[in-house]
Amino acid sequence: MPSPNHTTNAHMEQPWSWISLMFSAFYFFSFFFTPLTLGFITISLTLYFTFVGLFIRLTRCSKKHVVFYIxxxxxxxxxxxxxxxxSSIFYGYAxxxxxxxxxxxxxxxxxxxxxxxxxFSATVYNLWVSYYIFPGLVPLVAMALMGAYIQQNIRYEERERQSGEEKRQLATVAERERIARDLHDTLGHTLSSIALKAQLAKKLGxxxxTEKALAEIDEVAKLASETLSNVRQAISGYRHRGLGERLSHLQTRLEAAxxxxxITNQLDQTDAQREAAIILMVTEAVTNIIRHCxxxxxxxxxxxxxxxxxxHINDNGQVERFYPGNGLVGIQERLQSFGGHYTADNSNGFRLALNLPMENL
Known part of the structure; x- marks a missing residue:
């Protein structure tokens, strides 16, 4: 928990601190029932401006000086x-x-x-009277409670601010990990294939x-072109313009293959995080279909x-057995980040069902 001084000094200099000083005008009530001699006025004003100076210092001082000024x-x-x-009003401010x-x-x-x-003052100065005791004691208790209440509020706001910063940092880390996973899913297998085919082309050369080497180089060029397309699709997923447009693009890709x-989209409008996750998961599934179906x-x-x-993503390709590769692993991780899950069935073609909660669990 942050110390009060860590969070309060800046707030003490806010306008409300000066508004609270306005209540010290009650100090001058004594001017209405006390003979106004030059000595009384001079001493009273000296006491009041000394109080104002201490008030200003207490709104700006470091914690180690707080007790001294109180x-x-x-x-x-x-x-x-x-x-x-x-002067009993000074006790309330202290x-x-x-x-x-x-x-x-x-x-x-x-x-x-x-x-x-x-x-002690009431005893020494014979001030056991209502106009001294009550204006001193009641504000003293009330203002002590008010000060403690304001301190708790500021501490709460500070904890909320720190909690918000921690959440933003965690979200940033999670986003970096997601991007790294997406790039791995998109590039890892293909780059390995490119490297192997390039080495094979060199050996054949x-x-x-020559003909076999050129054939392998042609495969390398196709894989590189496909990889570039996949990277662009992934980036488009990060900067997506909308789920409908992305689904239309994926349909075009499938038809071109x-x-x-x-593709039937009956979804209600959802938040940006879920929409981005849906785009990336469906894109990954379509990419797998084009590659393997x-x-x-x-x-x-x-x-x-x-x-x-x-x-639900279904195709009519015959699959005797399948093993979850990077694509399905990536889909599963995205679903789990929202509390979702998937099921896969290869008994009649390949059927993939993704279930994503509409709200965080």
């Missing part, structure tokens, strides 16, 4: 009470700053000490098998059902 304001109230009974800066236990001790000074593609039909359906976003 003690000084308390002593000022004790000395001033002998000259102007309205209690306020104690509540604002100190711990609960320290506030209790400080409030008792300040109250003892009030009673060294043996004088000689698939009869049907032996069929010629693909059906993709997106809909809302019972609090979930459901995505």
């Amino acid at each position: 003690v000084a304001m308390t002593v000022l109230g004790t000395i001033g009470s002998g000259q102007n009974p309205s 209690a306020f700053f104690a509540g604002f800066y100190l711990t609960r236990q320290q506030v209790l001790i400080a409030s008792l000490i300040i109250t003892a000074n009030l009673f 060294d043996r004088g098998e 000689n698939f009869k593609a049907t 032996r069929g010629n039909e693909v059906n993709i359906t997106l809909k809302n059902s019972e609090g979930f976003i459901q995505i």
Whole structure:
């Protein structure tokens, strides 16, 4: 938990601190029932401006000087009470700053000490009268509680701010990991293939098998072109213009690869994070179909059902067995980040069902 001084100094200099100083105008009530001699006016004004100076210092001082200035304001109230009974108001402000800066236990001790000074002044200066005791004691208690309340609010705001920063940092780290995973899914396998084919082309060229070497180089060029397209699609997923446009583009890709593609989007509008995740997952599934599917039909359906976003991706390719590769692993990780899951079935073609909660679990 941050110390009060860590979070309060800046707030103490806000306009409300000067508004609170306006209540010190009650100090001048004594001018209406006390003979206004030159000595009384001079001493009263000197006491008041000394109080204002201490008030300003307490709104700006470092924590190590707080106790000194609170003690000084308390002593000022004790000395001033002998000259102007309205000086009891200084005790209330001393209690306020104690509540604002100190711990609960320290506030209790400080409030008792300040109250003892009030009673001491009442005894020494024979001020056991209502116009001295009540204007001193009631604000003392109220302002100590107000100072403690404001301190707790500021601490809460600071914790919320730090929590928000931590969440943003975690989100940044998660986004970096997601991008790294996407790039790995997009580039890892293809770059390995490019490297192997390039090495094979070199060996064939060294043996004088020019035609085979050129065929391998042609495969390298195709793989490089496909990789560039996939990278552009991934980047487009990060900067997506909308799910509908992306689905239309994926349908065009499937048709260009000689698939009869049907894509039905019945989703309600969702938040940007889920939409981006849906775009990347469907894009990965389509890429896998184009690479590995032996069929010629693909059906993709997106809909809302019972609090979930459901995505069904089916093709008619015959698959005897399958192993979750980087693509499905990446899809699973994205789903798990939202509390979702997927199921896969290869009994009649290949069927992939993605279930993504519409709200965070």
